[in-house]
Amino acid sequence: MQDIRLVGFDGDDTLWRSEDYYRAAEKRYEEIIGRYIDLHDARTLRHLLEVERRNLKVFGYGVKGMTLSMIEAAIELTDARISARDLQQVVDIGRDTLGHPVELLHGIREAVEAVAARWPVVLVTKGDLFHQEDKIARSGLADLFPRIEIVSEKDPPTYARVLAEFGIEPQQFVMVGNSLRSDIEPVVRLGGWGVHVPYAITWAHEAEHGLAEEHPRVRTVASAAELPEAIAGIVADVAAG
Template identity: 50%
Template sequence: MAAGLSTIGFDADDTLWQNEQFFRFTEQEFAKILEDHGDPDAISARLLEAERRNLGHYGFGVKGFTLSMIETAIEVTDGQAPASVIGRILEIGRSLMNHPMETLPGAAETLEALAGDYRIVLITKGDLFHQEKKLAQSGLGDFFDAIEIVSDKKPHTYRTLFDRHGNGPERAMMVGNSLKSDVLPALEAGSWGVHVPHPLTWALEHADAPSENQRFREIETLAELPELVDLIAQA
């Protein structure tokens, strides 16, 4: 067991399974629906601003994204978006809720390698129904000692969860693709933070790497995590 490490938290979307690529495809479809009202880049920029405004109201996930698409459609059409456009947006939103499950390489093997020695906790944000559905389809559920679907990820979130499911944040590690949500707040809580970059990361999750923090690590793939944990144990 690594240097007193007792608990390892894992993000879900774009850490254990693909997610952002489906949002990007849906965004492209949305821009096509509104192609008479602006070029795709302008439509996407308006949508991103709507998402930013609405996070505090709707939270993360497909439902908030769909509502932001509807709001953007109303804005760019000056309130003249026909029912057929709203109906099409609802249709692509439902399709996004039903996208196929695709686990990332090394996810199952990494969880299996670590599950015997550590408490493994899934810590993900988003829509409760959708995240539960994706977890069930992934086939990874049996590896986790606990599942936590949260509204947001802040330092107090990690302190609370690592107290609940382990021996406090100082003896915990958080692994994920988002520096902003998975790494920085976990480090601030006193945990290890391991960044596993994904080629597609939502613009609102971007942040600078905390390279000066002694508990920050970055790996290219999840398959490298067991070796990293072993190296920390030997330090």
């Protein structure tokens, strides 16, 4: 009989706020680009998303990749007319975003403590190594996770590697996160389980996924307080076979 032997938690927008600061950065970026072009005609943020997507394999995820993509997009959108002073302001946006406060989501520490009291837990978070390490340290949650994985991408091979290192099968693993694309779908594709905790804001890239609605291996909760019960429900389903 299989049982749940490990519960994974995502970091950004699952444990602490993150996307809010990226959206604020985009608005500041728009203000700078608006000095050169008509924002409504240029579809500025859509262009920025396209640049970020094509740069993911080079710059990776996170604020630094976003900032480099902002600079590249700004040069393209303005036909290289943007001034060095304004490019410096784009760099400043990135620096300010890297230093944003780490604000835990309501009730998340209590929820992780409750889950960790019943099952082994691991933090699996994606993005820039230095920034993720800094946020984890400032979050005050590091003591709850015996092991922390900071990865460049969340895909089936990455999760398969982590699970192999723990010596467990995918069906013995539950992943908790806000992103269906990165936190839930890859685990479900491997045969594992997911608990989706939707966040109010989702990056367009992360909103794209291939999971069907009401997937039998996915539970959706409205708040952190519901996490222990949702995982217990999965455990019951696994036990029932």
